[in-house]
Amino acid sequence: MLLTDGGEPLGTAAPAVRWTVEQVLALAPDDASRKAGNKLGTAGPWSDTGREEQGAVWGLCRGSGSTPYRTVVDTTGPAYTCSCPSRKFPCKHALGLLLLRASDEAALPSAVPPDWAGEWLAGRRRRAEASAVREEPDGGAGASAGPADPAAARRRAERRAERIGGGVRELERRLTDLVRGGLAAAAEQSGDGLWEETAARMVDAQAPGLAGRVRELGAIPASGPGRPVRLLEECALLHLLDTGWQHIDRLPPPLAATVRTRVGLPGAAEGAPVRDHWLVLAQYDTPEGKIVARRIWLYGRESGRTALLLSFGAPGRSPGQALPVGVTLDAELTPHQGAGQLRAELGTQFGSPVPAATPPPGVTVTGAIAAYGRALGDDPWLDSWPVTLRDVIPVPSRDGWQLADAEGDSALPVAPAALSRPALWKLVALSGGGPLTVFGECGHRGFDPLAAWAPTDAHARRGAQSAPDARPAHAETVPLI
Template identity: 95%
Template sequence: MLLTDGGEPLGTAAPAVRWTVEQVLALAPDDASRKAGNRLGSAGPWSETGREEPGAVWGLCRGSGSTPYRTVVDTTGPAYKCSCPSRKFPCKHALGLLLLRASDEAALPSAVPPDWAGEWLADRRRRAAEASAVREEPVGGAAGAAGPADPAAARRRAERRAERIGGGVQELERRLTDLVRGGLAAAEQSGYGLWEETAARMVDAQAPGLAGRVRELGAIPASGPGWPVRLLEECALLHLLDTGWQGIDRLPPPLAATVRTRVGLPAAAGGAPVRDHWLVLAQYDTPEGKIVARRSWLYGRESGRTALLLSFGAPGRSPGQALPVGVTLDAELTPHRGAGQLRAELGPQFGSPVPTGAPPPGVTVTGAIAAYGRALGDDPWLDSWPVTLRDVIPVPSRDGWQLADAEGDSALPVAPAALSRPALWKLVALSGGGPLTVFGECGHRGFDPLAAWAPTDTDTQPATDAHPAGAETVPLI
C-alpha cells in the first residue's frame, strides 16, 4: 500500500532535520494509533533499521506473525509504506519508527536502503522529478489549451443544481417561518426528528452546507439554559444565508463566493500561488456526518498570511494529508475564492520540511477581537478566526478559564470545547504563571487554543534562516 501526504518533494531537497516526538504524534490519525505507535517507539521490536538523507527511514518491526512488517517512511513528503494490513495512515508501525528516530537517532544508523525500501523511494523520487518537469513547462500548446470536455454540459449541470438549491432554500424558509410563528417552544417539543427531516431535504437539494447548519439547530434545544436565544440567532443566520442565495447575482463577487461555499458548493482555488516558508501551526480532525475533516493551519513567514488546508477521509479512514506541527515548508499555496480567502490548496514543495519553532507575530486580546469583528463583516456565518495572542496568561475564572493580557486589563474566555481537553493543563503548565504566545481560533464561543510557545532566551537574539528565534511549537490538540 502507498500513501502520499502532502506534495512531492524535488530531487534537490535539503537534508531533513529530525522531528520531535510531539511533531510525530501530530501525524497520528487517532488516539488509538497514537497509543499503539508509542508502544513501538523503542528499539525492542525493530531490526535492520536505517536512515538515508535527505529524509528516509526504514526498518523491520516484529509483529504477531512469523514475518516482520516492512516499514519505510519518506519524511520529505511525508509518505509511508508498510506491509501490515492496517488501513490507517500512517499506521502504528510508521509512527513507531518515527518515534524511535525522534527519541534515539543512533538506533537508525546511516546506511544504503535495502531493495524493498530503495525501490519505493526511487519510484517516489522519479515521479517527483517528472511532476517538477511538468510544472516547469510553459503554458500553451494542446495541453495548455485543453479545457473541460463539454463546457455546455457542465453549464447545464450547474444550472440544474442551482435550481434544486433554490427549491431547497424556499422550503427551508417556509419551515423557519413556521417555527417563528408557532413559537420556539415548539422546537423543544418536536425533538430532533423535524430537523433531521429538513436536513435530509437539503441534501436532496444538493445543498450540504445548509444541511449541516440545519442539523445543528436540532441539537440547540438540548444545549442547556439560554437555548431559545441561541436557536433564534442560528435561525437568523440561516435566513440571512437563504436571502444571500436568492439575491446572489446582486452580491459583490467575494461575498457571492462565500455564500456559494456556505450553501455547500465546492470552493475553487482562484488566486495566484503564493510561495513562502509556511509554518504548520496546528492540525486536528473533526467528524462531519459520516466523513472526517482534517484542518491544518499554516502561517507564511514572508507573506504574513494564515492559510487553512482541508482534507477529508471516507468512513473508517482518516484524511490523507498529514503535516507535522512545528515544521516549516518551503512550498506554494493557492488560495480559494471567497471573502476571507483563508482556505488554500497545498502545491509543490521545495526541499524538506524543517522543524522551526518561532511563533508568528501576535496581537493583544483587543486586537484579536477586532480581527474577528472585521472577518465577520466579510463572512457573517464565520464561527471563528485564526489569531496569535502574544503575552497572555491562562488564569481561572468563575466560568472556567481565560487568557488575560499580561500588561493589560482585557481577557478572552477559553472556549468550552477546550475546557474538556487535557491539553488545557499543558497550556497552564507551559505558562507557569508567566506570559506566553498562543495560536488558536477566536470566535463567539471564546478562544480555542491550538498551539503555544513559551518565551526563551533566544527570543532576544537575532534570528537567521538556519536558526530562527523562539521556542518549540507545542500542539494543544
C-alpha cells in the first residue's frame, strides 16, 4: 500500500499517532511551503475544524476570497485534498492544519466529518476496497486479462539497449577528445553549453543516468580549487561505467544490475517482501533536471537493514509519496535489483504509525568509513552510503565543521552541502557540546547529517550510574534537512 494521494487507508481501528511539529514540517515540498504553513498553524484562520480518532482531520481556512478553503488530511496515508488552487503537495493549508493539531490538539475536537470531508474519505475507502479485490491471489473481479506480450517487451528492450550502446560509444569519443585536449584547460572553461549538449545526446539515447553524470562534469569548472583532479575522477568513473555497459554480459549479476541502474534503466522490485518495523529516518527533495526526486530513508528494527524509497514529481508538482520523519511503520518492503539493494518499494502496512522510541544502534566514525568503503566495492559510482554515527560531537575546524568521536581521535568533515543549511546550527544547539546520535550520508565529500537524536535529560542525569551495557534513552527524531 503506497502512501500517495488517493492511496488506500490503513485497515486498523487504532487511534492515529499525533505528529510533532518537526514531523509535519518534514512533509513540506519546499521552504516557501514551510513558511506559509507556519503562518496558518494557529486557530485564527480556521473554522469548523475536527478530527477522527483514526487519523482524518479537516477544517475551513479563511483565504483572500469570500469562500474559505476546504482542507482534509488523512494522516494514515498521508493523503491530502484542498479546494485551493495550489499545485504543491501538500499545500500550505494542509500543512497549517497539521501544525495546528501538533501544537493545540484541542483546536480540532473529535467529531463526525461534515459531508464535504466525509465524501472524500469515503471515496478513498472505496478505492482501497477495489484495489484489494484486484490484488487477490485468485485474480478477483478486476484481475488483469493476461500478461503483456513478452516478445514485444523483449524487442523494446533490445532497441533501447542499441540506442544506449550508441550513446555510450559517442560519450567515449567525447571523453577521449577531452583528455587529449588537456583536462586542466577544460577545468578552467566557463559555461556548460558543451556539457548540456552532450547530456541531451545521452537523453536521446535513453540513458538518463549517463546524462546526469555528464551534467556533473559541467558543474566542475565552477566548483573551486582542485578542479582538474575532480574532472579526472569524474571522467574515469564515466569511462568505467561505459566499459561496464559494453561488457555487461561478462559481469556478475548484481554488478550488471547496478550498471543498468547507473546508466538509467529502471530497476524492478523483486524477491520476497521484508516485513519489519521501519523507522522513518529522513525525507528530502532534490531537483533532477525538470523533475523533483524525493528520497525517504528507513531503518528496519529487526532486520537491521536501511532502505531507500525513491519517488518523482512531474514539473511543477512535488512527489506524492511522503512519510512523517520519526515514526515507525509495521510494513513490508520489496528491494530493487542492484549491488547495494538499498532502494525498495513500500507495500502493505499493518497498523498505524507509532512514535519511534530509539534511534538505530549506530557505528563509530571509523566504522562509517569502513561501511562506505565496502559499499564502493559493490558500486564504484556510489557518492555516499547511509550510516548512523553514535556518540559524536559537532566541532568547528579550519575548513568548516566536523563530527568527532566523543571517546576517540577520529572525525568526519561535514559535507559542504550541509554547511549552508540552517539545520547545521540546529545540530550544534542540540548537542550543546555533548555527544549525539546522527544519521546521514557518508561519502567522498564528507558526512551530510539528515537527522539527530540527543540523550534525554533523565539519562544525562544518571551519568556514570547507568549500566555499562545500557542503551541511553533518546528524545524524538530531529530532522536536519
